[in-house]
Amino acid sequence: MFSEWKFTAKDIAEKPDLFMSGHRACAGCAPATVLRLIMKALRGPTITTFATGCMEVVSTIYPYTSWKIPYIHTAFENVAANASGIEAALKILKKKGRIPQEHVDVIAFAGDGGTYDIGIQALSGAVERGHDFLYVLYDNEAYMNTGIQRSGGTPHGASTTTSPAGTVIPGKLENKKPIADIMVAHDMPYAATAAPYYWRDLITKARKGIEVNGPAFLHVFAPCPRGWRSDISKSIEISRLAVETCIFPLWEAINGEYQLSAPSKVIALRPERKKSVREYLQLQGRFRHLFTSKFEKVIDEIQRTTDGRWQRLLKKCNIA
Amino acid sequence: MAIVKQKMLALNGDEAVAYAAKQSDVDVVAAYPITPQTIIVERFSEYVANGEVDTEFVCVESEHSALTACLTAAATGARAFTATASAGLALMHEILYVTSGCRAPVVMAVVNRALSAPINIHCDHSDSMVERDCGWIQIYVENSQEAYDSIIQAFKIAENPELLLPIMVGLDGFTLSHTLENVQTLPDDLVKKFVGTRQFTLVTNHEGKTVPFKLDPKTPVTIGPLDLYDYYFEHKRQQEEAMRIAPKIIRQVHEEYAKISGRRYGDGLIDPYYLEDAETAIVCVGSTSGTVKTIVDELRSKGMKVGLLRLRTFRPLPVKEITKALENVKAVAVMDRSLSFGGHGGAVFHEIRHVLYDAPKHPYVVNYIYGLGGRETHPNLIHKIYRDLQRILETQRIQKPVQFIGLRE
Numbered sequence: 001m002f003s004e005w006k007f008t009a010k011d012i013a014e015k016p017d018l019f020m021s022g023h024r025a026c027a028g029c030a031p032a033t034v035l036r037l038i039m040k041a042l043r044g045p046t047i048t049t050f051a052t053g054c055m056e057v058v059s060t061i062y063p064y065t066s067w068k069i070p071y072i073h074t075a076f077e078n079v080a081a082n083a084s085g086i087e088a089a090l091k092i093l094k095k096k097g098r099i100p101q102e103h104v105d106v107i108a109f110a111g112d113g114g115t116y117d118i119g120i121q122a123l124s125g126a127v128e129r130g131h132d133f134l135y136v137l138y139d140n141e142a143y144m145n146t147g148i149q150r151s152g153g154t155p156h157g158a159s160t161t162t163s164p165a166g167t168v169i170p171g172k173l174e175n176k177k178p179i180a181d182i183m184v185a186h187d188m189p190y191a192a193t194a195a196p197y198y199w200r201d202l203i204t205k206a207r208k209g210i211e212v213n214g215p216a217f218l219h220v221f222a223p224c225p226r227g228w229r230s231d232i233s234k235s236i237e238i239s240r241l242a243v244e245t246c247i248f249p250l251w252e253a254i255n256g257e258y259q260l261s262a263p264s265k266v267i268a269l270r271p272e273r274k275k276s277v278r279e280y281l282q283l284q285g286r287f288r289h290l291f292t293s294k295f296e297k298v299i300d301e302i303q304r305t306t307d308g309r310w311q312r313l314l315k316k317c318n319i320a
Numbered sequence: 321m322a323i324v325k326q327k328m329l330a331l332n333g334d335e336a337v338a339y340a341a342k343q344s345d346v347d348v349v350a351a352y353p354i355t356p357q358t359i360i361v362e363r364f365s366e367y368v369a370n371g372e373v374d375t376e377f378v379c380v381e382s383e384h385s386a387l388t389a390c391l392t393a394a395a396t397g398a399r400a401f402t403a404t405a406s407a408g409l410a411l412m413h414e415i416l417y418v419t420s421g422c423r424a425p426v427v428m429a430v431v432n433r434a435l436s437a438p439i440n441i442h443c444d445h446s447d448s449m450v451e452r453d454c455g456w457i458q459i460y461v462e463n464s465q466e467a468y469d470s471i472i473q474a475f476k477i478a479e480n481p482e483l484l485l486p487i488m489v490g491l492d493g494f495t496l497s498h499t500l501e502n503v504q505t506l507p508d509d510l511v512k513k514f515v516g517t518r519q520f521t522l523v524t525n526h527e528g529k530t531v532p533f534k535l536d537p538k539t540p541v542t543i544g545p546l547d548l549y550d551y552y553f554e555h556k557r558q559q560e561e562a563m564r565i566a567p568k569i570i571r572q573v574h575e576e577y578a579k580i581s582g583r584r585y586g587d588g589l590i591d592p593y594y595l596e597d598a599e600t601a602i603v604c605v606g607s608t609s610g611t612v613k614t615i616v617d618e619l620r621s622k623g624m625k626v627g628l629l630r631l632r633t634f635r636p637l638p639v640k641e642i643t644k645a646l647e648n649v650k651a652v653a654v655m656d657r658s659l660s661f662g663g664h665g666g667a668v669f670h671e672i673r674h675v676l677y678d679a680p681k682h683p684y685v686v687n688y689i690y691g692l693g694g695r696e697t698h699p700n701l702i703h704k705i706y707r708d709l710q711r712i713l714e715t716q717r718i719q720k721p722v723q724f725i726g727l728r729e
């Protein structure tokens with residue numbers, strides 16, 4: 001199913017960038033780092049397509065572009081349909097001999113808004129139809145491009161501009177939708193989670209998603225210092241803490257079979273390494289209000305939800 | 321080239337469209353069913369199932385995705401086709417603009433149907449008239465033969481490297497879509513040759529290189545960027561420039577096609593009927609023109625100087641042609657099968673009266689809203705309209721510039 005592609009840090013450093021610097025992302029933007037890393041996983045000719053959102057906006061302000069590979073953006077809610085059309089065209093044009101016979105990979109990118117919410121229909125349809133493409137969700141947990149509004153991917157307790165922490169409401173009341181599990185439930189050949197601190201794991205999974213025949217889904221945790229009210233130097237560290245607290249465990253599901261990835265497996269085997277969600281929450285201004293006596297119980301709720309989800313994941317992975 | 325021998329098939333309008341798409345060597349079809357367009361998708365699925373076409377059929381989960389997939393398929397270099405109606409077209413609304421803005425030459429059949437609410441599956445032109453500003457060429461056909469001919473022509477027009485404009489071909493729901501007609505069809509190889517393979521416009525990419533305008537890993541381009549106040553306006557102007565040269569290309573393709581098929585629809589833009597010496601005339605689009613022609617014949621046999629202007633191409637609006645065709649007519653009635661609520665008349669009326677304002681002699685121009693939700697257009701109504709026009713000439717007065725016809729008052 002997968003090639004034996006091995007790489008060293010040097011290989012990655014030396015591989016020419018395909019997502020170029022000069023884009024307008026904020027300092028400390030993890031989504032931009034994620035794009036750059038994923039471009040290092042390419043195996044050959046590739047076409048990419050984007051949903052409307054921060055990464056689309058910062059990378060292609062006319063007449064500039066950060067993209068060294070063919071790129072198309074059409075709208076917010078339809079990136080999986082973009083990929084469907086590209087893939088269908090490549091298939092038939094190749095069959096008719098109108099384009100070279102080499103394989104061309106297709107990668108779609110969307111934020112959490114473009115995936116959990118407005119884009120889920122097109123995504124679900126494209127995966128059900130079995131198009132051969134990699135879908136990357138860069139999850140910065142809110143609609144950042146339009147000014148930090150809540151999405152189905154915004155976590156419980158986070159303050160956003162449409163779920164503001166007020167005097168009576170402690171930020172977002174609902175839990176984060178388990179989007180990757182929803183994708184696994186589509187019986188797709190490959191789905192995985194990743195975080196940029198574990199860059200090797202991220203690149204490996206992106207490569208698997210590219211190589212797999214049929215649809216692949218990669219859910220990448222991507223801190224946004226602007227929206228999370230976090231220090232611009234802490235984005236990668238926050239992505240590590242999300243894994244270490246089991247708020248965002250790393251796993252992959254190959255043909256529906258879940259297995260933990262190394263960074264989370266270590267915690268499964270040595271539960272004492274599991275950190276408290278407080279360590280993660282306290283680095284982010286979007287959770288600041290939770291550290292007051294009035295709303296402190298929300299932290300306990302977040303801990304309980306995190307633990308419950310982690311236990312269920314362990315069961316799915318046949319651990320514990 | 322001589323007119324070729326053709327095969328007569330009994331097809332309804334939807335089947336004629338599907339057959340034309342099949343013969344046009346379409347690479348990608350992405351579509352979603354909706355009455356009265358469904359037969360197109362079904363027939364095409366059968367062609368695919370029986371290996372009769374070399375086409376990727378993407379059976380999408382919505383019209384929004386249907387048009388999106390056609391757009392990106394076209395951007396990747398494919399010939400792309402879809403079909404829809406009513407709510408389906410409304411759901412595509414956002415992507416209609418994106419398709420024309422990305423200069424993706426998608427061809428779409430719109431089987432005209434009323435918009436909800438209340439829900440109604442029958443014909444009127446509300447669905448496509450409301451999309452007249454979205455940067456698509458719009459052609460409205462009179463019968464299934466013309467639907468067949470127009471779909472074939474549409475690919476050649478849309479994909480012209482000078483144009484790159486998407487096209488919708490409107491055919492009246494049920495009246496055409498579900499009614500059997502004898503349709504003359506061209507041989508497969510001839511249609512394939514007529515439409516040809518896609519040629520690509522050359523553009524300058526971000527690296528200053530001249531490259532074909534398509535998503536090709538050998539020559540990367542970025543399509544659909546963020547385009548702000550410093551360039552957006554020029555890009556919109558470019559779309560309008562393409563619309564300006566579209567009439568020439570529509571006419572050329574129509575003429576080239578006429579040479580092999582022997583069929584002409586006016587000059588491809590407008591289809592005048594007994595207008596040379598007409599004193600009164602009706603202007604309309606779509607299948608109603610068939611009924612009007614019958615009445616014109618009848619009235620002409622009684623010596624009355626009546627005529628018809630069928631607008632075949634509504635976008636771009638053939639301003640010069642309309643002016644010329646109507647300049648000597650004294651009173652004009654525009655029939656609209658859609659309504660612009662709170663406006664002064666329907667979409668076709670707006671255009672015709674507006675164009676004639678600049679004509680050397682202003683004829684009287686009045687508007688009739690008819691046939692909404694599939695209401696029958698009885699010949700009596702057409703008779704009444706010609707009588708009304710006659711009365712305007714006699715009294716030299718317009719009593720009602722805009723009125724409804726064929727409904728309970």
Ligand SMILES: Cc1ncc(C[n+]2csc(CCOP(=O)(O)OP(=O)(O)O)c2C)c(N)n1
Nearest residue numbers: 052053054076111112113114142143144145
């Ligand atoms: C149909 C539609 N609705 C709303 C918008 C406005 N809009 C643009 S981007 C965006 C949010 C994007 O959020 P997300 O997908 O999470 O990406 P991010 O900007 O956070 O990277 C919204 C609401 C739009 N462009 N199109």
Ligand code: SF4
Nearest residue numbers: 025026029054224226
């Ligand atoms: S707002 Fe957040 S996601 Fe958007 S560019 Fe800035 S840091 Fe990146």
Ligand SMILES: [Mg+2]
Nearest residue numbers: 111112142144
């Ligand atoms: Mg987001």
